[in-house]
Amino acid sequence: MRCDVVAVGTELLLGQIVDTNSSYLGEQLALRGIDSLLQVKVGDNLHRMVAVLRARLEEADAVIVCGGLGPTHDDITREAIAEVMGVRLEEDAEVAERIIAMFESRGRRMPMNNLRQAMVPVGATVIAQTMGTAPGLICPVGGDGTSSDDGDDGGGGGKVIYAVPGVPYELHDMVERAVLPDLARRAGLESVIASRVIKTWGDSESGINERLDDIIAELEGADGPTLAFLASGWDGLKIRLTVRAADAETAEDQLATWERRVVERLGSIVFGCDDETMESVVLGLLRRRGLRLALAESVTGGLVAGRLTDVAGSSDVLVGSIVSYAGSVKRDMLGVPEGPVVSAEAATAMADNVRGVLGADVGLALTGVAGPAEQDGLPPGTLWVGVAIGDEVESHLVRLPGDRLRMRQFSVITALDALRRRLLTIPEPVPPTDR
Ligand code: ATP
Ligand code: MG
Secondary structure: OEEEEEEEOHHHHOOOOOOHHHHHHHHHHHHOOOEOOOEEEEOOOHHHHHHHHHHHHHHOOEEEEEOOOOOOOOOOHHHHHHHHHOOOEEEOHHHHHHHHHHHHHOOOOOOHHHHHHHEEEOOOEEEOOOOOOOOEEEEEEOOOOOOOOOOOOOOOOOEEEEEEOOOHHHHHHHHHHHHHHHHHHHHOOOOEEEEEEEEEOOOOHHHHHHHOHHHHHHHHHOOOOEEEEEEOHHHOEEEEEEEEEOOHHHHHHHHHHHHHHHHHHHHHHEEEEOOOOHHHHHHHHHHHOOOOEEEEEOOOOOHHHHHHHOOOOHHHOEEEEEEOOOHHHHHHHHOOOOOOOOOHHHHHHHHHHHHHHHOOOEEEEEEEOOOOOOEOOEOOOEEEEEEEEOOEEEEEEEEOOOOHHHHHHHHHHHHHHHHHHHHHOOOOOOOOOOO
């Protein structure tokens, strides 16, 4: 099965919009084992759209067209598809009603051109719109270039054009709900796809690749999962395992087996999987130990607190943060001794004393050089992290890469990771049992 992609919109050609829809579609098709061998962009021009669609249908079994389904005069995807199918456009009463009702429910007058979106090529099936006003379309194209009127959209060697709106979240919804299932049915693929994302911090992509060398070689031979790396900045370095199997249970079994092998091999650099983030993991470790956290942030200026408070429910663990940016704040509020403020002494004093100032059990401190200039002879990328729990106060020196933005972002995940590793050495209290 081959499904090519056509992205419609003059603004794509002018570089005003980046064509993220095609990359999303490419990824989704690949995950399902459907080849997408050519992806093109075309402007809002009827003749060129018709020519591109005809050419794609010559080579591919299916084409997904994204964009140009809106209400304005330059949205002409419907017209182009009707021409390729060799049919007229007809108003779909149900779609028209839904558009009218949507405007009424919002108490707004409907510009008449909105009804253009209810025009459907004869023989096409509508993908109901859930969010926007434009519905999607599933358009069978017979082997001879006309619509197959036998009502059997799967067979007869016919091809198909799917039209979906350009707005990414509307497109995602329709592709997942209608396009991919329809493609799978046509391709006779009754398999399920499942994936797991393993998240790491503390080694490079090539370093991890090397550690996993033999596992990757085994995967390439086996009919098992595929493994891909995804460097995601301060969200960590991700490893995605994807499997295809006859049913969900088998897929889950396979995933679990390979996940165990990868996690065992990588050890403590793995901090979580799937929806877990470094922030949610650290908050969970603190919560289960009944510990409350205070932050003293210099180089990150509050970014650590920002990330932690993105997590719902963080207030039962995070007490607060002191943005001790100026030397005077470090000294007067946090008791940092005279001398360089990017140092082990400063980091330990900040972590140790912020607990008392804010009333918390655990202190985490960051002081460093974000650049671009060096500071006290230290190069940009220098980070000192302080961690204080009980009587133990430790500090770590880290050298981070990147410009000012990346250095500060890497500082956040690096400091949280230092705290995570420290917390893992403290046993979790065993919950009381009934007996
Ligand atoms: P609407 O019904 O909202 O008008 P449409 O089907 O007419 O949708 P377009 O007018 O082509 O779609 O695009 C609407 C918006 O969707 C664009 O302004 C842009 O923000 C986004 N968009 C369109 N095509 C793409 C694309 N290929 N990649 C990413 N975003 C896109
Ligand atoms: Mg539009």
